[in-house]
Structures are given as C-alpha cells and as structure tokens.
Amino acid sequence: MFNIKDVALLMALPNESQGLFEKENISVHYTGIGKVNAALTAMDVIHKTRCKVIINLGTAGSGKFNTHDLIEVSSFVQRDMDITPLGFKIGETPFDPIPGVIDLIPYFPELPHGVCSTGDNFETGTSKLPADLVDMEGYAIAKVCRKMGVQMISLKYITDGANHNAHNDWAANLIPGSQRLLEYFKKMVAFS
Known part of the structure; x- marks a missing residue:
C-alpha cells in the first residue's frame, strides 16, 4: 500500500470521478482530454507534489x-504516431529514447491486464x-512518468466497446465506473 503523501491521482475529466473522490476528500488532478493536456498536467503534478507514484484512473x-x-494496464502504446513512410514502426517516435511501448509494473494480480492504445481520437x-x-x-x-522516474499504476473501467455506439455507452456507464475506481483506489492508498 502507498502512503497518500507519496501518491498523485490523475483522471481525464470530472465526469470520470462523478464527484465521488472529492466527497471522500481525495485530491484529483484532472488532465483534460488528449495526450498534450495529459503530459502537461502529469509534468506539472510531479513537479508540484514530488509524488513517487502516479495513479491514473x-x-x-x-x-x-x-x-x-x-x-489494470500492463503497457501503453500510442496509436496515432505513424511515421511509417520514413521506415519507423507505428507507435514509435523517431529518435526518442523512450520506447513506443511503455510497460508498467502490475499491482493487482487478481485483475485482468491489458495493453492500452492511446491516441488523440475517440476510437470507434x-x-x-x-x-x-x-x-x-x-x-x-x-x-x-518514465522520464521523471515516477512509478505509474493505471486502472481503466471499460465503459464501451470502442464501436459506433461508444459515445452513448461511455456516458451511461460513468457512475458504476467511478464507484469501482474509487473502491480500488482505496485498496492502493493508506490515508493516515
């Protein structure tokens, strides 16, 4: 278990927390949508909080x-980095020391693990x-996190099938998602 003082919690939007974390006096840093907003927020949070662990829910x-x-996400890839005409693999940023696949250290052996594809589009x-x-x-x-030497744990609640009805399913499943994410956050963090 991590001490709350060593942890920063990042979520994309308040919709994903449904106010449940705030009702429990848990500080949430909202990144906004997309990779640029997420990177800027993560860097800012690491500098300000000096956290050792970022939990991304x-x-x-x-x-x-x-x-x-x-x-539980076992690794991340970026689906919209495509420099294949120059001989690079999809997801690989040319001349970047950080790999196109970033593996995470599993925390919850009882949860299914998966590779998460990140991109600046609502995948359908x-x-x-x-x-x-x-x-x-x-x-x-x-x-x-990799660049700054901070551990990352990421849990994702599946709200939709990434298909033509994804936008409707996402909105309809936010409340049960936030409840489950809060439950697992409490399993990771000691509040005293």
Missing part, C-alpha cells in the same frame, strides 16, 4: 474486454496497433 473502450470490466474501430483497450491520455502520462 479512468474509462476506456475495448473490443476485447466486456463493458463493466476493470482492467480497429486500431493499427494491437491493443486490448483504448484511451486518450495514458501513454502520455506513462511517458512523463
């Missing part, structure tokens, strides 16, 4: 896992990169 779509599953089809779930912020947070 949020929602995701998946064609593999079922709606309402809670998944098949990704160019093999992945089990999709989001819009995770890879950027993982990259900042």
Whole structure:
C-alpha cells in the first residue's frame, strides 16, 4: 500500500470521478482530454507534489474486454504516431529514447491486464496497433512518468466497446465506473 503523501491521482475529466473522490476528500488532478493536456498536467503534478507514484484512473473502450470490466494496464502504446513512410514502426517516435511501448509494473494480480492504445481520437474501430483497450491520455502520462522516474499504476473501467455506439455507452456507464475506481483506489492508498 502507498502512503497518500507519496501518491498523485490523475483522471481525464470530472465526469470520470462523478464527484465521488472529492466527497471522500481525495485530491484529483484532472488532465483534460488528449495526450498534450495529459503530459502537461502529469509534468506539472510531479513537479508540484514530488509524488513517487502516479495513479491514473479512468474509462476506456475495448473490443476485447466486456463493458463493466476493470482492467489494470500492463503497457501503453500510442496509436496515432505513424511515421511509417520514413521506415519507423507505428507507435514509435523517431529518435526518442523512450520506447513506443511503455510497460508498467502490475499491482493487482487478481485483475485482468491489458495493453492500452492511446491516441488523440475517440476510437470507434480497429486500431493499427494491437491493443486490448483504448484511451486518450495514458501513454502520455506513462511517458512523463518514465522520464521523471515516477512509478505509474493505471486502472481503466471499460465503459464501451470502442464501436459506433461508444459515445452513448461511455456516458451511461460513468457512475458504476467511478464507484469501482474509487473502491480500488482505496485498496492502493493508506490515508493516515
């Protein structure tokens, strides 16, 4: 278990917490949508809080896992980095020392684990990169954590099938998602 003083909690939007974390006096840093916003917020939070661990909680779509599953992300890839005409692999940033696949250290052995594809689009089809779930912020947070030497744990509640109805399913499943994410946050963090 981590001491609350060593942890910073990042979520994309207040919609994902539904105010439940704030009702428990848990500080949430909201990144906003997309990789640039997520990276800027992660860097700012690490500098201001001097945290040792970033816990990233949020929602995701998946064609593999079922709606309402809670998944621990085992690695992140970025689906919208495509420099293949110059001979690079999809997801690989040219001349960057940080790899296109960022692996995380698992925390919850009882949860299913999956590869999360991050991109600046609301994915509703098949990704160019093999992945089990999709989001819009995770890879950027993982990259900042890797660069700054901060541990990252990421849990994603599956709200939709990353298909044509994803936008409706996402909104309909936010409340049960926030409840489950709060439950698992409390399993990771000691508040005294």
